[in-house]
Amino acid sequence: MISVPKTKSLVIAKKPIRCKLAVNDEIIEQVLSFKYLGVEIFSNQDRKKEVQGQIDKAARISGCLKEIIWRNKHMKREAKVKIYKTCVRPIMTYAAEIRADIRKTKSMVRTTEMRTLRAIAGYTLRDRVPNVAIRETCGVQDIIRCVRQRRRGWNEHVSRMGEERMARIARDGKLSFRRPPGRPPKRWMDSWTSGSQVAK
Structure with a gap:
């Protein structure tokens, strides 16, 4: 059973595309963005907005802890770092394993x-x-390097999956149509290493 009022449809494309879906003659609402498991997914795959949303959440939590924890002179620095790694960093790096970061998003994080x-x-x-x-x-290790290691770990995890698993199909699948003109977006596999290593 599908609840039509709670169901939304989203089309991944550079420009908005109308896609009419209906269940039992009831039209499913089409949206340009959808929040799933705390991550905002946009139809045009705007990574800046996605990362900005996670950064705003992390910044709000860090701001609440600023006077209580960060500037507390009676607390050891090691304890503060542990709180940062536990409460703030996971919010900024949530679902980063499956995202191809660009130069702008790296700078923001x-x-x-x-x-x-x-x-x-x-x-x-x-x-x-x-x-x-x-x-x-x-x-503290650089957050971009930390994410890069997690991305490699996720790739190894997908490699151990069976060929019928959706994550394995999405990673190994090849497009059957030509890319549109213009500079192509950065691929997920290119984000395992730094830019200088990719260039080689």
């Missing part, structure tokens, strides 16, 4: 993370302390 790490380390932008030094002080 790194900026949000460094804003929290500076508060934990007790620095501001006026101190002009490099990001690398702040990460070493906090003992």
